[in-house]
Amino acid sequence: MKTWRNCLAILTLLGATAPAIAADNVILTIDQESAQHHFTLQQLAALPQTTITTATPWTTGQHRYQGVAIDTLLQRLNLSPQVLKVHALNDFWARVPTSVARQYRAILATHVDGQPMSRRNKGPLWVIFPLSEHPELNQEKYHNYMVWQVRTIKAE
């Protein structure tokens, strides 16, 4: 009984039990006043990838996060908003100044340690700032910018 529970716990932490997100599902919508841009995981994976290896207050140890840099994405769409209002699946949202996201090359992580991120493990998209590389980011204000389970980004 106990062994079973332990196994389950380990599997949980790895997110291995989570069902993979279908590659052709729209997982991200960039909402502009005039238009909306939809992205599937496949489309996002096709964009130039950026990797950040960092620890976070909600995980244990260092992990390698991979995804498209917010800056790159905005350039692709030819957008230059002041602020990004990032909405999560659970209705949480946060306003992230574009300049900060650019300055630290924050990414919309789709993979952790090479694995796609499930919803049960902050996926499918997680705004990652390089906290380990820039200790000055390790404070409440920036922690708030790191929205997980991202679904929509409104360019304001």
Next chain:
Amino acid sequence: MGKVRFLFFVASMCTFLAVTAWSTWNYERTFRTITTTTQTSAWALAQLEIDVYRLQETLKLYQAGHADSNQLSLSYDIAWNRMDVFLTGDANQEIRQRFAAEALVRSILQVLQRHEAAITTPSPADPQLEQMSQELDALIPRLRDIMVQNFTGPNALQESRLLDEAKIRNFAAIGILLLFSLIMLVLLFRESRKQHFLAWNDVLTRLPNRAAFMNRLSQLTAKTDAQVVLCLVDLSRFKEVNDSLGHAVGDRLLAQIAGQLLQHQNEDVYLARIGSDEFALVMFGNMSDYSWFAYSRKIYNQLERLLHHEDPAHRVKLNMGISQYPQHANTVEEMVLFADLALASAKQDKQLHYQVFNRFMLDQYQRKRLLAGHLQELLAEPHNTELFLCYQPIINISQPQQLGVEVLIRWEHPKLNFINPPDIIEIAEENGLGEKLGEWLFRRMRHDIARFPADTLCHIHVSINLSSSIFNQNLVNRVSDWLQDGPLPASQLILELTENIALEDVQLSRKIFTQLKERQIRIALDDFGTGWSSFSYLKDLSFDKLKIDKSFIKHLDRDKRLPLFVQAITDLSHQLGISVVAEGVETESELSKILEIGANEIQGYYYSRPLRAEAFHDFAEHYLAGNTRETRARSDLA
């Protein structure tokens, strides 16, 4: 030691500041921890509760057919993620450990995990979903409880635990501060006690000092019917011990004296060291009646014995001066002054260096004070008639065309009549008027001889007595200034000084002599025979003249031994190239005796008593006229 104490003070201050800073920081940190923990934990718990509650809601809606499987799956995943976040990482570590929150959240997560299959492939009628819903229903209230607890009761306990810890830390800090303050206070107290002791005591003998002594005297005399006897103990010529044997020996002797005095102290005796070589014995109560006399005599004898033993050369002399309150004095200041006067009198007495104050001493003192004030006024006006100069001729046997003269000061006081010249010098010296007196003397002398015709003046050689305060490095410049504007050239000036002035500092004297000689000023040794009269310094210091004291001349003709001394002195002086002046020659037979011995110059009543300036003028004119004629006649004969 001072350095160590200083470093300790600095260290204490640093610790003080450091502990204060740490304490403030600690408090700040605790405060921040409490507020942020409450915020973050409240947020985390609230989110957790919402997400689990939503899952439960969605589950129920799905069962009722009002929600689809995607919505169910999403709320399931969100709740799962939320619990995963809660159970992982540093952000929620604090709240995880409180109220058994971790165990509860784990069991909720386990509920989710157990029924995962029912979510992945859902069907509203699946009994597993119902099972899950019931299980969640059982756990959600507990989650709510934790949230409530976090805000209220046990959470307050948690905060109070943190505050208690901070309080203990702060108490420890305050304890350290208090300890250091205490140590500093102790040090300050000890330091101030030491300073207090130093302010009122003498370091060497540890006896009370002069300030303490004056205080004590005031206290003792403040009582009605108080009787106090003050005995001042003074060591004259103590400086010589310090000079010759070193200060360590001098200090030891003082400590021994203090020890001796302390040995005989009793409850009616107060001791103090009121000067470098002066002690005070204050006797009061029973002692002040009659036993003070025997007591002070006993102390005198014992100290005398101690000095006799410790100073084999017997240079140091013990003196005691005593005054009584209220028999003699009405105030403390008077008592001290009167004891001082008795002491001064004891110092002068060759027989008994122990004197009790009497009215005569006070009279003498007051007379001196009066004269000092008067003398100061007189010296300010060069042409007063009260103070004047007399001139006693000195006959040069081998050079009759020259005439020597000693300038003597005279004071005809309108009330006190004739003031003894040594007294005038003493009063001037004691009151710092030595230099003024010297200047006055030179000025008056110049004024007196200014009337002399030049052909008379050029044969006159003037001797002037120096007092001790003028005999210093500046003497040559001073005298040169005083002689400036004539009419007497430096080569006709002789400065007379006594051996105690010349011998005070032989090295300095030699320097001054050299400077005087450069200006052609001659030096005579006065009163030879009255003091040490050692021949050795005749070779050390090059005097031009030696004046044999009149005590050797008086009855020279009738005494058998006197001529032997005078002959020896004269012969030796001649061998050293020093010319000899005989003072106080009064009779013809004394004159013929001294001439037989070979003195070069004669001074005394036989030729002339000291004369007023006009009379001396006449004398000089007469004398020189006769002698120059005689000299001329003699040279004509040749």
